[in-house]
Structures are given as structure tokens and as C-alpha cells.
Amino acid sequence: MDQANVLIVGGGVIGCAIAEALSRRWQDAFLVEQYAKFGMATSTRNSGVIHAGIYYPKDSLKARHCVNGNRLTKEFCAKHNVPCRTTGKLVVAKEASEEQELLDLMKKGEGNGVEGLRIVDPAGIRAIEPHVKGHAALLVPSTGICSAEDLVHALARIAEEQGASLVNHAKAVSLEPVNDAVRVRVRIGDEEQCKTETIEARCVINAAGLYSDEVAQLLGPRPWKIYPVRGEYCEIRGRRAELIHGLVYPLPHHDGLSLGLHLAKTLWGTVLVGPTAGYVEGKDNYERGRMTIPEFVRDAKTMLPELEESDLQLGYTGLRPKLVPPGGQGIADFVIEADKEVPRVIQLVGIESPGLTAAPAIAKHVFELVEEILH
């Protein structure tokens, strides 16, 4: 039986960022990822936006970790040659009746410590995005965009260079608390040809994304349930991608479901249109019953009137690990805590947006929790 100080379940951006942070101190850190590659689930099926932190309730973990994560992610990307650009973004009010919401958003952002926010008028919008229509917009200068795939790979590579063992095709199937450790059974290989190994870890971190509720429940009943909310994208390629220069968002959904269908110039010159937001059955339901191109155009045209159906191609989709059930309201905060019954297990549940941005700040937070367990 292998022994380790720390075992991380899940090799998305959160698990890899935690592995990178922890392996500086505990070189025998272990990470197990059920899929063939790291970051194949939600971490590379997103907009790649490095959010500023304007949307989240003051003092929430989302607000704190997003604002810090914005800085830390940009620093990490610059240091390790991960493609990344600070583009700024516009949050557009379509009509006068939305102006108060824009001001409220600005106030919330300032309360969270986001700097440089200002309101621009239609001429100001046109100066930044000549093809975008709006009554007013909130300019958020610190928003950026990065290559999520390169970010995950860089985090994983550095963790390995620091001594961590990151294993793919390895699914944690049971957790059993023993004296001063937790025994983790890991199924290695695919369904037909697999072997089971046991690792005894002094601290276990659940960073299993969409499956974090199920991994938590390997210890017994726990209060969380993850509801997958699908986000679908279209893409504008070629010359028509020049319609958008940076990031253009509507005001966020009132029910807290998503930030709204936005337009995002990617680092490779295309424009992402999306993501949509709808609850789906099944944590692997990426494609069934997708929204059509005419429906995308209808939504996006309010900000970009020149958009035509022929400009769009269907793109990828991603699943948000939501804690709020269908019909529920509001924003649930990230859960990042030592398990109440087995405190040497750290639970990370409901790490939806801005999880990509927040990853290095979340990793610092987890580092502090692990220090308390392993001191």
C-alpha cells in the first residue's frame, strides 16, 4: 500500500493548481484523475475568461478568490508562458431601464476591490467595440482571457517537476477513514482492464468538479447535490470575427444562473458566442437537445445587430457544477472546508464560475487548510 501526505481527487484546473501549490511543501503529493487527460471536464469547456470579480456578494469566497485569482492567474501565465491577455470587458445595458443595474454592478465590483471600473456612453462603447449596440456599458479593465488548456497543463507539469505524482485513468472509488489517515481505493485503467490500488493519505482533497458531491458521499451522507447546468457555444470564424475586438457581456441573469450569453474574442482570433444556461439530466450530457443557430443569433443580435446565421458554427459545450437546484434563486458560494466528520478530508464543492480564474487563490486557501491538518 502506498502512503502519502496528501492525495487530491480530480485533475481539473482546481486539482492541478492545488497539486502545484502543495508539492512545493509536500513533494509526495498524489493526484488521481479518472479521465485520460487532465482538464478534460469543465476546466477546458469554458470561456477562458479571467474574471475581475464584479458579480459576487461582498466577502464571499467567490469574490475574494476571484479578485486575488485574477492577479495570480495573470502572474502565473506570464511566468510560465501560458497564452493570456488582459483585454478588459464591456457589460452592456441594452436600454435606459437597465442603467441602474449597471450602476449597482459597478458598486458591487468596487466593494469587492475591483479597480478602474467606469461607465461609458454609446460613443464610448463604439470607440471600443464599433459594432456593438448599447445604451451604456460598464468598462471592466482588469478582465482578461487565457488558454485554459495550456494553464491546466502548465500547473500539472510544474507539480510533477516539484515531485508530485499525477496519475490519469485513475478513479477514486472509496474513502475509508483509518487511524491517522484516509484509505483511498483507486481503480486504475479502463473498465475492462483495470486494477485497484490503495493509497493511505494523511489528508485527502476532493476536487472532483461535477462529481464532488458523489466523492464527498463516499464518506457517508453529505448535504450537497450537484446539478449540471449546460453552457453551449457557437463560434464566429474568419473575417466576420472582426466584428468583436474583446469581451462583451450583457447584464447577468437575475436568477444567478449565469453571466449571460456573451461575445468573447479568443486568443486564436475567433469569437465565442455563449454560453447558454440550462439544467440538464446527466453529468455527461454535453450534446442532447442543443440550442440551434437561429436561437443563438436571436439572443446575440441584441448586442451585435450585424450578426447573421451564416456567421455562426456550433461549438463545444460545458457543464457547470451548480449547487442551486432548478427553480432556485441566487448565487451559492464555493464550498471549501474540512469535512465536518472526517476533518482530514477537504471538500471543494460547487466550484463553478469563476473557478478557472480563482484556481490559484483557491489553492492557497487549501494550502492553509492542509497545513492545519499536517502541521
Ligand SMILES: Cc1cc2nc3c(=O)[nH]c(=O)nc-3n(C[C@H](O)[C@H](O)[C@H](O)COP(=O)(O)OP(=O)(O)OC[C@H]3O[C@@H](n4cnc5c(N)ncnc54)[C@H](O)[C@@H]3O)c2cc1C
Ligand atoms: C460553460 C462554462 C463557462 C465557464 N466560463 C468560465 C470563465 O470564463 N472563467 C472562469 O473563471 N470560470 C469559468 N467557468 C468555470 C470553470 O470552468 C470551473 O469553475 C473550473 O473549471 C472548475 O474546475 P474543477 O477542477 O473544479 O473541475 P473539473 O475541470 O470538472 O475537474 C474535476 C476533475 O475531477 C475528475 N474526477 C471526478 N471524480 C473523480 C474520481 N472519483 N476520481 C478521480 N477523478 C475524478 C473529473 O474527471 C475532472 O477531470 C465556466 C464553466 C462552464 C461550464
